[in-house]
Amino acid sequence: MSDGATTVRQATLDLLRDLEMTTVFGNPGSTELPLLDRWPNDFRYVLGLQEASVVAMADGYARASGRAAFCNLHSAVGVGHALGNIFSAYRNHAPLVITAGQQVRSLLPIQPFLGATEAANFPKPYVKWSCEPARAEDVPAAIAHAYHVAMQRPFGPTFVSIPIDDWAVPTRPVPTRRVSRDVAPDPALLAEAARAVAAAKNPVLVIGPEVDGEGAGPAAVALAERIGAPVWTSPFSARVSFPEDHPLFAGFLTAAPAEVANALAPHDLILVLGAPVFTFHVGGDCALFTGDTPLFQITTDGEAAASSPIGTAILGSMRLALPALADLLPASAGRTPPAPRPRPPEPEPATPIPAAFMLRTLSRVMPRDAILVEEAPSHRKTMQAQLPIREWGGFFTMASGGLGYSLPGAVGVSLASPGRRVVCLIGDGSMMYSVQALWTAVQHALPITVVVVNNGGYGAMRAFSQVLKVQNAPGIELPGLDFVSIARGMGCEAVRVTEPDAVEAALATALAAPGPRLVEVVVDPAIPKLYGKS
Incomplete structure (x- = not known):
């Protein structure tokens, strides 16, 4: 090989090192063996005994570390086994780069054993981006593309299908790149939210999983303390949304429309941070949606913002938006602190065990x-x-x-x-x-x-x-x-x-x-x- 060429496999391994994705979660099959050949000592391979478990392991690793995780599945059947947890990873905003083996390119026109028809479409719509590269030499660049999409907020899984004979093909190394992942909020809308919060006599906060996902928890606490408002956890929050022993913590909103409305009805402004407005599990009417209580939502999730039935949505990263909003607000002087959340009584032992x-x-x-x-x-x-x-x-x-x-x-x-x-x-x-x-x-x-x-x-x-x-x-x-x-x-x-x-x-x-x-x-x-x- 000349002109700096290397193999697809070597270029991919070098890329994964550059991206700090040297922990690989997988359940291998024949179409993945060329990647695993002479497995390098600086990589850790975490074997799961079924592909759904493999994806969930990678999801937990990615969410706990805040970095994308690399997940290797076996052909279309492995993706099929994993689809339930791919859907969960999408809802969890877990940054995953999922790859799956594909049959030899020359056999694909004749529907071979282990061949995946329209492999890139199989996990859609619950991946942010997917492809099967048109040329073998494009595989490393496709994985880099998948990584950068996975790490754009809101995070989520991506997918690349890789034919078994691609790994030995010559290609060029993928250059190291940096891609910004945070989006600053619109200053004018943020100022509008600050004026509304400052004017409210009895505001309330609803906080969701994006805050913890961005490591913006201390900023959320500082903002809540500056406002002097009670804080509810959004329905079905998949992460901690506020310290549950904090004096401002009011409790957990349930996923029932009437109960959400009842909990928030006493307040004259609702500020939603890092969550949809709102996630429900049962049907019914939510009186907030037909009332006149102003609501401001700050989120990185454009789909959640677009689907909200009420309020002003501000797209922006929690890491940038929350301190900026706090800086625009006066101190909470004059607001009465909420009453402490009552502690439930000590449960009594019994048989059977409660x-x-x-x-x-x-x-x-x-x-x-x-x-x-x-x-x-x-x-x-x-x-x-x-x-x-x-x-x-x-x-x-x-x-x-x-x-x-x-x-x-x-x-x-x-x-x-x-x-x-x-x-x-x-x-x-x-x-x-x-x-x-x-x-x-x-x-x-x-x-x-x-x-x-x-x-x-x-x-x-x-x-x-x-x-x-x-x-x-x-x-x-x-x-x-x-x-x-x-x-x-x-x-x-x-x-x-x-x-x-x-x-x-x-x-x-x-x-x-x-x-x-x-x-x-x-x-x-x-x-x-x-x-x-x-």
Whole structure:
């Protein structure tokens, strides 16, 4: 090779080094082997045993690190397996560069085995950009393109399909580039928002996951304190949105239109930071949408801004917008501080174990800097009451509503957070979607404590059956699952707890273990209430 040419494979590896994507999440097949040949020592390959788990691991790693993660899947079938968590990554705003192997280019016209028809279209619309390069020599440039799109706010997954015979083709190295990822807000609109906030007598803030995603949490706290207004977490926020022990923290907005309207009705201005307006899970009328309460929304998500039914949307990065808005505001003199949020009563131990008792116990023994990764939807309301998250970067869940994310997501979060305990709080139904991720945690000796909340079925479906007045629906009960045996079969120590007096010791022991441990807690199967007062 001359004129500075190298192979597609070498140019890609050099590019990944330049972009700090030397941790690769994958589940390999034949079409990926040329990339993996003579795997370099400075790269880490994280093997997942199913492609959905692979994508969720990469998602957790990307969100916890704030950097794009590289994910390698096997052909169209592997992308198909992964699509649920690709959708979650899109909703989570997780920056991923996903690649998948493709058959030899010369065979593609005759529909070969493992050939993907219209490979670049397969994961759409839930990737920000995708392609199968027209020429083999364009593969490294396509991966660079995918990286820069993934890292433009709002972050998200991208996709490149790569034929198996492309890796050995000569190409040129991809030059190192810098592409700005933050967008400054319109100064005139920001000044308008500042005037409205300053004039309001009783404003309120609603904060969503973009704030934590940009590392703008301290700026959000400073802004809230300057305004002197209560702060609600946006519905279904997939990250911590405000320190839940802060005096201004008002609680969590539910995903029900009437309840959101009722919570915000006393206020004469609504300021939404880093969230849609609003995310709902059930139908109904939201009185805010037909009222005259002014609303300002600051977000990087143009689609969320465009789809908002009311208010003035200001597109801009939290990192730039929040300090700029605070600088335009006077101090909050004259505003009465909101009343402290009442602490729920101490749950009493009982048999069967109340979920609230287990969660309060977990909150008491969990290290303050631990990271909670949650997928126990029927217990989320109880978790929010009993297990406050106090630290930025301390909470992750999925924004999509799809199960099978949080166990492998916890693996990725742990890989990106050396030295910190990760707690995966997961329901028994959720656990079975991506249970094989436990094997990866064992192989990497990750300090993950998996707490399985076993209520013997899909608790959220029990609750929604009540909401929808559905009776005797099949497929909700899950008898006969033994999570201790499943965990031990993958090399993970585990214990089952059925009595309240054993909860604290079991959790404390698991939290102190150097590697992964699983605690299955059998809880009261009583049906929780998703919306309204419990």
